[in-house]
Amino acid sequence: MNNLRTKAYSWVPSLYLGESLPFSAVMLISVIMFKELGLTDGQITFYTGWLGLPWVIKPIWSAIIDNLKTKRWWIVSMQFFMGVALALVALTLPTSFWLQGSLVIFVLIAFASATHDISADGFYIIGLPDKEQELYVGVRNTFYRIGMVIGQGGLVLLAGFLQERMKETGTLDFSLFTFHFSLQSVIASWMVVFIILGILMFLLGLYHAFILPRVETVAHDRFDLMEWLREFGRTLIVFLTKPHLISAICFILLFRLPEGLLTKIVPLFLTRTSAEGGLGMSDVDFGFIYGTLGVIGLLLGGIVGGWAVSKWGLKRCLWPLVLCITLPDIVYVYLG
Numbered sequence: 001m002n003n004l005r006t007k008a009y010s011w012v013p014s015l016y017l018g019e020s021l022p023f024s025a026v027m028l029i030s031v032i033m034f035k036e037l038g039l040t041d042g043q044i045t046f047y048t049g050w051l052g053l054p055w056v057i058k059p060i061w062s063a064i065i066d067n068l069k070t071k072r073w074w075i076v077s078m079q080f081f082m083g084v085a086l087a088l089v090a091l092t093l094p095t096s097f098w099l100q101g102s103l104v105i106f107v108l109i110a111f112a113s114a115t116h117d118i119s120a121d122g123f124y125i126i127g128l129p130d131k132e133q134e135l136y137v138g139v140r141n142t143f144y145r146i147g148m149v150i151g152q153g154g155l156v157l158l159a160g161f162l163q164e165r166m167k168e169t170g171t172l173d174f175s176l177f178t179f180h181f182s183l184q185s186v187i188a189s190w191m192v193v194f195i196i197l198g199i200l201m202f203l204l205g206l207y208h209a210f211i212l213p214r215v216e217t218v219a220h221d222r223f224d225l226m227e228w229l230r231e232f233g234r235t236l237i238v239f240l241t242k243p244h245l246i247s248a249i250c251f252i253l254l255f256r257l258p259e260g261l262l263t264k265i266v267p268l269f270l271t272r273t274s275a276e277g278g279l280g281m282s283d284v285d286f287g288f289i290y291g292t293l294g295v296i297g298l299l300l301g302g303i304v305g306g307w308a309v310s311k312w313g314l315k316r317c318l319w320p321l322v323l324c325i326t327l328p329d330i331v332y333v334y335l336g
Helices: 002-036 041-051 053-067 071-092 098-127 130-165 185-211 225-240 245-255 257-271 283-312 314-335
Strands: 171-176 179-184
Touching: 002 041, 002 071, 002 098, 002 130, 002 185, 002 257, 002 283, 041 053, 041 098, 041 257, 053 071, 053 098, 053 225, 071 098, 071 185, 098 130, 130 185, 130 283, 179 185, 245 257, 257 283, 257 314, 283 314
Parallel strands: none
Antiparallel strands: 171 179
16 A cells, blocks of 8 residues: 555556546537537537536446446547547547547537546545545646637647647648648647547546556456346435435535526627627637636635635535526626
8 A cells, every 4th residue: 555655646646637528529629629520509519518428427337437347448448448438539620420420529529528437436436545545636626727718728729839830721631641631720730639638638638547546455357136126216216315315416406507508608798799699709819718717716725725614614614605606697797
């Protein structure tokens, strides 16, 4: 166990970077890309809204992850898979079936990413003793946010920069062996973004294949469906008999409801032209202001919120924190 403690810094940051990059790609970067490729706001919010379903229902197959292979195996396998899948998104963009193809691949990435999240969180718990888990909570959250900055900040900014560089011709011309290609600047810029994402995830998989400690002694080769159903039934009964269940569910659903409603539409509102009712931000502006400064603000807010709760307790801080997450939404009403 001492060996695991001394090496935790070498895998905890990269593990949670690997959690946030695919989520950012599917749920955030795709919104801007689909907007620039001509989809309406209604189409974008409908398609990308459904893409979030795997993260919502992931507890359904978490028992399979726990009882088949090892969490380390799932982490590495999903990272390799997502690396290839993200690169495939880039290859679908110049085709006539780009929308159908990219949506299918995004669905696969979403399920793989949700599976990766289950494995990574479980690995974190069994791979570190309790004190080490407490020590690295801040590290894992920080690197998850760094992944968001890289995705919706740096890579969106890169897409805008590439489009600005290709603005004069509107196309990107290059040759591969004896083949010559001419791509629209928007398509070419997003191809570059998703190829970079694919390479990053593949490199993370390669890194973790060597660096992740082997903390599980048994690798399960068979999944018992009946045992899983019995365990699921027992868990469901325990959940349904919890005191104050209704009020707890209402709080869970309503606490972040305003933020949930804004998540999809805010990037579109910020980047649509003024004639379309938006603020007309370029990808460069959006990537820097919303994707970078915004996420840094989110990280700092989490630190301040954690400090406040530790100093005054959750009960005293609950209503101020509810107001902090809800009242700023009035700014968007004013901007609109």
